[in-house]
Amino acid sequence: MKKDKQSISPEARAIIRAQLTRRTLFAGVGAVSAAGLLAACGTGSSTGAEAVVDVSDSEKIVRWANWPLYLDFNEETKVYPTLAAFEQKSGIKATYEEAIDDNNTFYGKVQGQLSIGSDIGYDIVTPTDWMAARYIEQGYAQKLDPANVPNKSNIRQVLANVGYDKGRQYSLTWQSGFAGFGWNTQKLPKGIRTMEDLFAPANKGKVVVLSELRDTIGVIMLYQGVDPSSNFTEDQFMNAIDFFKQKIADGFIRQVKGNSYSEDLKRGDANAVIGWSGDIFILRAESDGKFDFAIPESGGTLWSDNMLIPSTSTHKKNAESLMNYYYEPAVAAEVAAYVNYICPVEAAQPELEKIDPELGNSPYIFPDAATLAKVKVFRSLSTDESTKFQTAFDEAIGN
Amino acid sequence: MAFLHGLSKSHTGSGSGLKSRSLTPYILLAPGLIWLITFFIIPIFSLASTSTMVRPEGSQIGTYVQELRFANYIDAFLASREQYLRSFIYAALATLLALAIAYPLAYAIAFKSGKFRNILLVLVIAPFFTSFLLRTIAWTQILADSGPVVSAIKVIPFIDETFRINNTSTAVVIGLAYNFLPFMTLPLYASLERIDPRTLEASGDLYANGLTTFRKVTLPLSMPGVVAGTLLTFIPAAGDYVNAAILGNPNTKMIGNVIESRFFAVVDYPTAAALSFTLMATILILVTLYIRRSGTDELV
Numbered sequence: 001m002k003k004d005k006q007s008i009s010p011e012a013r014a015i016i017r018a019q020l021t022r023r024t025l026f027a028g029v030g031a032v033s034a035a036g037l038l039a040a041c042g043t044g045s046s047t048g049a050e051a052v053v054d055v056s057d058s059e060k061i062v063r064w065a066n067w068p069l070y071l072d073f074n075e076e077t078k079v080y081p082t083l084a085a086f087e088q089k090s091g092i093k094a095t096y097e098e099a100i101d102d103n104n105t106f107y108g109k110v111q112g113q114l115s116i117g118s119d120i121g122y123d124i125v126t127p128t129d130w131m132a133a134r135y136i137e138q139g140y141a142q143k144l145d146p147a148n149v150p151n152k153s154n155i156r157q158v159l160a161n162v163g164y165d166k167g168r169q170y171s172l173t174w175q176s177g178f179a180g181f182g183w184n185t186q187k188l189p190k191g192i193r194t195m196e197d198l199f200a201p202a203n204k205g206k207v208v209v210l211s212e213l214r215d216t217i218g219v220i221m222l223y224q225g226v227d228p229s230s231n232f233t234e235d236q237f238m239n240a241i242d243f244f245k246q247k248i249a250d251g252f253i254r255q256v257k258g259n260s261y262s263e264d265l266k267r268g269d270a271n272a273v274i275g276w277s278g279d280i281f282i283l284r285a286e287s288d289g290k291f292d293f294a295i296p297e298s299g300g301t302l303w304s305d306n307m308l309i310p311s312t313s314t315h316k317k318n319a320e321s322l323m324n325y326y327y328e329p330a331v332a333a334e335v336a337a338y339v340n341y342i343c344p345v346e347a348a349q350p351e352l353e354k355i356d357p358e359l360g361n362s363p364y365i366f367p368d369a370a371t372l373a374k375v376k377v378f379r380s381l382s383t384d385e386s387t388k389f390q391t392a393f394d395e396a397i398g399n
Numbered sequence: 400m401a402f403l404h405g406l407s408k409s410h411t412g413s414g415s416g417l418k419s420r421s422l423t424p425y426i427l428l429a430p431g432l433i434w435l436i437t438f439f440i441i442p443i444f445s446l447a448s449t450s451t452m453v454r455p456e457g458s459q460i461g462t463y464v465q466e467l468r469f470a471n472y473i474d475a476f477l478a479s480r481e482q483y484l485r486s487f488i489y490a491a492l493a494t495l496l497a498l499a500i501a502y503p504l505a506y507a508i509a510f511k512s513g514k515f516r517n518i519l520l521v522l523v524i525a526p527f528f529t530s531f532l533l534r535t536i537a538w539t540q541i542l543a544d545s546g547p548v549v550s551a552i553k554v555i556p557f558i559d560e561t562f563r564i565n566n567t568s569t570a571v572v573i574g575l576a577y578n579f580l581p582f583m584t585l586p587l588y589a590s591l592e593r594i595d596p597r598t599l600e601a602s603g604d605l606y607a608n609g610l611t612t613f614r615k616v617t618l619p620l621s622m623p624g625v626v627a628g629t630l631l632t633f634i635p636a637a638g639d640y641v642n643a644a645i646l647g648n649p650n651t652k653m654i655g656n657v658i659e660s661r662f663f664a665v666v667d668y669p670t671a672a673a674l675s676f677t678l679m680a681t682i683l684i685l686v687t688l689y690i691r692r693s694g695t696d697e698l699v
Contacts, residue, residue: 108663111461138459205561248649254566255648268545269565383460390665398482398652399660 052117056317060092063315064322065099065106065122067305068259069282070175072338082334086325092318097122102211102258103131114140114311123313124322126174130214132306133164133380141170142309148320151327154345158372159304163380171306172323175278175341178364178375179215180300182280182293183272184265192272193297195223199252206271207253208261213393214378215301216256216274220244222299222376229376237389245396256397265291277364278341285340293364295374302375304344336365450672461666468669475673479657483681486653489568489643490636493575497583497632498625500576505587505624506617509594523584535574535645542570542646566648574642582631590624591617626693634682654678 071080083094099122100106106127110120127135135141146152152168159173181192192198198207209216218228220240226232247253254270255261262279264270266287273280280293307326309319325331327344333351336343336359343352343365353360363371381389451471452463476483508519526534542548542564549564564570594617602612640655647653654674661671 102663104663104666108666134460205563253649263539267540267543269539269543269563382457384457386460387454387665387667391667394660394664395478396649398649399657399664 052312052314052316054316055314059315060318061095061315062092062123062318062322063095063097063121064124064126064319065097066124066126066174067100068098069279070098070126070305070339071096072335082326082331085331086322090318090321090325092321094322100126103128107131107134110310114138117312119312119314120310123309123315123319124307125310126305126307128212128303128305129162129164129377130380132171132308135308135310136164136170140311142311142313142316143169144172144309144320144323145317148317149324149327151324154327154329154332154347156344156346159344162304165306171308172327173344174305174307174326175335175339176302176304176344177341178277178293178295178300178302179210179212179219179274180277180293180295181272182265182275182283182291184268184270185290185292187268187271191292191294193294195220195296195298198272198274199247203252203271205251205254206269207247207273208255208257208264208270209253209274210261210276211256211258211397213390215276215303217241217244217389217393218301218376218378219274219296219299222296222301225298227376228301228378230379232379234385234388238392241392241396248396248398278339281340281364295371300375302342302372302377304342340365342367446672446675449668450676452669454667454669461668463668471669471673472677475670476677478670479654479674482652482654482657483677485651486637486655486678487681487685489572489575489651489653490633490639492572493579493636494583494629494633496572496576497580498629501580501583501587501628502625505584505591508588509591520588523581523588526581531578532641532645535578535641538570538574538577538646539565542573565646566651568647568651570646571643571651571653574646575636575639576632578639578642579632579636582635583628586627586631587621587624590621590627594620622693626690630686630689634686637682638678 072082073080080096083096086092087094106125110122110125113120125135132141144152149172152172155168155173159176160168162168165171181198183192185191188197188203190197214228217237217240220243221228221232221236224236224240224243226236226240244253248256255264257264259279261270261273261275262283265273265275265280265283275293277293280291283291284293307323309316313319326335329345329347330351332343332345332348333355336348336352337355340359340362341364343349346366349360349366352365359365448465449463451465451467451469453466453468453471454463504523508516508523512519540546544563544565549562552558552564553560553562564573598616598620599612602616607615637653638655640653640659643651643653643656644659658671658674658678661667661674
């Protein structure tokens, strides 16, 4: 994570703050009014989150929503080993669901309930940076109690102070990863290092890219010499959109999609992708090196998914103890050995070396300074920018 | 109409049973009415009110205020008229394809299947035992670039090496036709099965050959099934977004995809609501015209 991550404009912040105070006012008046119910599918103009009571001590449960293939899993016994160990140790029953497939879709599902303060069914959610920022700004995240999360100090230095959560008061990184080029080594033995390689004539109709705006457009912007972590202009963003549109119109880009791009690679419908590091490494391990990943020469993006406790959770202390557990170096190493993403706990490196020396030295799990120098974090967008840019991106992909 | 009948009866009646009897129709209607009000009427009003809202400049994402801006409808339609048109074209093509497949199938089940009739009917419904999504994803395997269908077609000379079906409009129409095929087959079967075989015999007795019998007797008698089947296929197909999302490409998006994108990705609820309303209205008009034309008002 870059330290110079841009936060949103002061004007926007002022408005958000004003809204937060208004929301707290409304919450006192009576949260679940008929109007609140009607607005449940959410224009967000009515009431806000009520203060919830933490019943962690009487209800020993914690419910966690995460992304697919994001926690160590034993195919034979069908259990999550680290999670089972946590249950044993703490006496807290953990429910784990691969409920998040897309930041926007998940937000769309829970936003209505969050806005009227009714339980969304999860005590930990794991959104990506920009979405975590939205939860925190809108008051949908609970502040962590540092006393309950002593392992917080194990966090990798570059992740400790992000723009949307200084000092990690609300969130803790789950995993981070790179967006870059992935390819089929049998069809493209030379690999892909540059945008020209990706859009070579032989790949026409065989390229799939991510539907995550910040990754796909971020990689294109870097190719065009624009730093997506800098205060780039709207014109610079739209230039990247134009390039993207042209590649769709010319028939190079076959499809724009989320996690399922790995199926296209496996099926042979895609020769190359703009994809996520961990996914491709899992594919590579499953297929004896049929796939590979590289950060583009012109640069890739770095993103993180973050655990946070939604404002409606009544099991905050249990959730904190789970977060704390996953920041123990030995536990973090076990997770990293499975998911192959960047481990947020630097001290887990010697532990991972014990499990698998090769993984322990992978620059994609414990990146060195040289690797980190090649990637950028897409800056936070103001709400107006976010609406405008997301609309432009969605129109480019035919929506 | 039943409850009106009940009401008039209770007015003419007399005695102690009067009161409870007059309430009965309402009690019987209550579950349906409550259901409709909660899950249809209220959401429709909520949707209507959302469709004319406006996002104040600089406000939080997902915040909208009511300004009765009806121009939302025009903006939304103009921005996505291409996808609208495409939705109706794809839905129409898929309906025709489904009809072409389902008619012979329903005919065979109704007239020629003998003791296998029930098994065949179960097989028509069998796909519903698995999730809609999984079945659509399965098609990406069947139509894959190195899959059986494409490999077989590539055997034909002069077929371009880059020929593919996945992520094309063909795949989307195939997916739509496949997914709604049972909705076409069952009404067709129901109306074909009801045809009195003696009418077909009579047609033969009057020296009509097989084709003429089909044209003059079977087809007209099965028209209610054709109308019902095409409606049941066309309406959900026009609003579908799963097939276009999984089997299509960025140039084959349908209106359902635009609504989904505006709702979830852009968090632009007013546009999504306006598009939904326009879609509902368009389908309603098309269906009304269709029913008028096919002269089967008594059907619906």
